[in-house]
Amino acid sequence: MTAFRLGLIINPLAGLGGPAALKGSDGVATEALARGSEPRASERTRLALQCLLPLRERLQFLTFPGAMGADLLRELGFAYQVLGSLNDAATSAEDTKQAVQRLQEAGCALILFAGGDGTARDVCSVVREGQPVLGIPAGVKIHSGVYAISPRAAGELAARLVEGGLVRLASGEVRDLDEAALREGRVAARWYGELTVPEEGHFMQQTKQAGMESEELVLLELADWLQDSMEDGVRYVFGPGSTLHGLAQNLGLETTLLGVDVIENGQVLARDVTEAQLFELVEGHPSRLLVTAIGGQGHILGRGNQQISPRVVRAIGLDHLRVVATKRKLGTLQGRPLLVDSGDPVLDDSFPAAVRVWAGYKEELLYPLGWAAGSMQP
Template sequence: MLLFAGGDGTARDICDTLAASATLSTEMAVLGIPSGVKMHSAVFALTPRRAGEIAARFLLGKSTEVTDSEVMDIDEDAFRSGRVSASLFGYLRTPQDSVGLQATKSGTPIEDAETPAEIARRIIARMEENTLYIIGPGTTTSAIPEALNIPNSLLGVDVISNKRLVSADATENDLLRLTDGKPTKIIVSVIGGQGYIFGRGNQQISPSVIRRAGKDNIIVAATRRKLLELHGRPLLVDTGDPDLDTELSGYTKVVTGYRESQVHRVSS
């Protein structure tokens, strides 16, 4: 087994290398420890702990089945056009584990294009004065700055206050500095097909930042279709802090439209 730590770029490099060897590409099992920024591929375990558990079962011969899992990465042409879209680059053979491995990220379908605007209207209508709003990456959340006619980072984390941009593409240090002593809310979207709300693509919103805002000040936004694509699976958190992951687990309200919301389970 080849066990690696990284993100989609590392998975692509491994895919290219193994493809050059007919023997390795068909016989080598590969498993990703999630530790990158972009992790759209289906070759990663849900958490580093899950990766260890899956690898142990496989190496001890308790689970030897393998399956072809998609290696995905950001479509650069789509990104330059202002859209986040993942493209298929190949397959790696991973241990078969429908519970411990994450699903491939799915994008926002064309028929959902109107919904993010409705979600943005709802959130903007309820924004409080003199409060910092940390806006996580994604097409759903990017509709908020778009509705306010201010720039957004799309793949980065932005900060808004009084409906004006305070910080673009903010780092963890930026967020800690800006939120010091100030009321703060965090707005995150759901990664389609996977269900992550923390720990995938928004690591700038660290455990320290989340604790500073508080669980009750987290706003989760998603289209109804994204929730349906989970087929009953919970939303996921992988902040890197097991205690915080446990604290965030349970049930949360998800904004799905201007006058619509759903209650969804959250798990680590």
């Protein structure tokens, strides 16, 4: 079984200023330690990771030396890989930024970070747009909307993702208070940006509460979102299936139900193309690939869409692949992952452990992905 990879960054200095009545920890860690404060970020992270202990055999963490993650993971018995090194025992904002960049390069499905608003600012300053992250609250100031309500809530949410639960993605604001002003009795908050974070909650429970999902309405919403985001001069490859066929119909386009079609500038450029024709159309040309999942099975590649070959996927780029599926269709998987079976093991292995799924108007879910061979079945 291929392990599910999570990134972990602990800011060991987070929260030190609170017990020392310093209103924060930015730039005052030495003073806080002198006043008797003890590091708490590791213990807060421990509470989150304990929720993942039952899944330990299915996980591999990517982390950083010592107190930034490796020490705690070793103590808890998780499999982990250490990236990079530290030049000093005391970590800095630069260490956090470099850690985020390394984890992104490694393709982590989700980056967990423990800290406060200052840590969230550091993450926000270097994270790529759309990279899912989740904060474990460990700082003095937790005003940003990128943290779980508690360390245990962060751990439970990560566990749901690993187990195959639907995890909705949303934008969370990063805000921070001016600590110098706060120490003078003035509250001055500032907006620094937004991060992509998973929302707490499990889709299936929400569905039972909210009632049946309207497939037709969802396809209308998806069509509106796609129309709003379509770029001129970019070729959009629509894979087969009723979901994408219905989506195209709501855009006023006549596509094929079981074929692969190419759209450009609001028009059908090519209909029911072969693999060779498709490759010729996308090679060297800006393109996007839209595929859906086979209901009940979960395949997104290698079942009924062999025209979308490994060389076509590489020509378009994995970054430009989007899965389009209603929540009802994802619900038929009953927690099993989406599957790829392109016929090229190297390509299949290059997919991330979880993919973004368009499920409604400006609504994305983060959903686990595995190999059709079963190596990543929960």
